[in-house]
Amino acid sequence: MASTDTGRSAGVTTDGQDAEKTGAAGLEDAGFKDAGFKDAGLEGSAVADAGLEDTQATHGSAGDRPVGDDLGGLEAGLDALETQAQSRVPLGTILLHKVLPPVVAVVLVLGVWQILAAADVKPDYMLPSPLDVWHSLSDQWHKGTLLGVVWQSLSRGALGFLASLAIGTPLGLLVARVPFVRAAIGPILSGLQSLPSVAWVPAAIIWFGLNDSTIYAVVLLGAVPSIANGLVSGVDQVPPLFLRAGRTLGAAGLSGIRHVLLPAALPGYLAGLKQGWAFSWRSLMAAELITHSPDLGVGLGQQLENARGNSDMPGVLAAILLILVVGIGIELLVFSPIERRVLRSRGLIARSL
Numbered sequence: 001m002a003s004t005d006t007g008r009s010a011g012v013t014t015d016g017q018d019a020e021k022t023g024a025a026g027l028e029d030a031g032f033k034d035a036g037f038k039d040a041g042l043e044g045s046a047v048a049d050a051g052l053e054d055t056q057a058t059h060g061s062a063g064d065r066p067v068g069d070d071l072g073g074l075e076a077g078l079d080a081l082e083t084q085a086q087s088r089v090p091l092g093t094i095l096l097h098k099v100l101p102p103v104v105a106v107v108l109v110l111g112v113w114q115i116l117a118a119a120d121v122k123p124d125y126m127l128p129s130p131l132d133v134w135h136s137l138s139d140q141w142h143k144g145t146l147l148g149v150v151w152q153s154l155s156r157g158a159l160g161f162l163a164s165l166a167i168g169t170p171l172g173l174l175v176a177r178v179p180f181v182r183a184a185i186g187p188i189l190s191g192l193q194s195l196p197s198v199a200w201v202p203a204a205i206i207w208f209g210l211n212d213s214t215i216y217a218v219v220l221l222g223a224v225p226s227i228a229n230g231l232v233s234g235v236d237q238v239p240p241l242f243l244r245a246g247r248t249l250g251a252a253g254l255s256g257i258r259h260v261l262l263p264a265a266l267p268g269y270l271a272g273l274k275q276g277w278a279f280s281w282r283s284l285m286a287a288e289l290i291t292h293s294p295d296l297g298v299g300l301g302q303q304l305e306n307a308r309g310n311s312d313m314p315g316v317l318a319a320i321l322l323i324l325v326v327g328i329g330i331e332l333l334v335f336s337p338i339e340r341r342v343l344r345s346r347g348l349i350a351r352s353l
Helices: 003-061 066-086 091-117 130-143 147-179 178-194 197-208 210-236 239-250 254-264 264-290 300-309 311-344
Strands: none
Touching: 091 130, 130 147, 130 311, 147 178, 147 210, 147 264, 147 300, 147 311, 178 197, 178 210, 178 311, 197 210, 197 264, 210 264, 239 254, 254 264, 300 311
């Protein structure tokens, strides 16, 4: 029995050892396999790293991409443009380029005038010196009549221009947007613009008599065609894409005219307004020169005609100078700032000018 138990124990021991060897061999095989998986993973990482290195070598790192450089250069360029736009021109440069040239021109004209007067090219009663004209203006100032005469004509011109603006703007829009109206009255407007305003004075006197209505009628007939044609020209220059974009965004009808058409046509419209004021001022002077009545008062045109009737050449030249100064003053004080603002808003001139 003892020998039998001993044999069984030996068999069990032998079987256990064999099992342990078999398990160890299995573990070792499994370990080798895991190691193989790890090696395979390392090999995959190496391939991935190699691909990343190739990608970086080809395209560069994220901070060195050409697209980033382009965007950075674009932002720097915009900043430079904004900085340049905000820089102010020195006062000396403005005086040199804006003030000095007209002053030099005026001095030259006065100098040539004085030379001709001193050389007795014409008698004194036909060509007075600049000093004689200055004395005439000084006498009117001391009498207290100078400002009243200027205001009489200036108020008429401003009121006539505003009335022309109220009539010429809708008329210009109608001609620009309605083909039938354009074909019907477009050539008539162009013909009226080329017609001298003084030609309307006799007819206006017959129609309205010697009163302010005659003067305003002549001003309207001279200024309305210019304002309407200027607006038509501005509307014709508006790209059709602007109008289609406005309709897509819901700006149609009067809303499209207000928010899309008129702002886009503003440069041409402004040019028409400047020309309309010039025609209005010229028409007013023509009407005042011809129409005479105590009820009309004395404007620059009447003063010019009165000086001519009295053979007062210094007074004639003084009236001409006043007409010229008022016209230039309205241009510099009203229309030039508006024009600069419009052009500046469109980036056509620097903001510092």
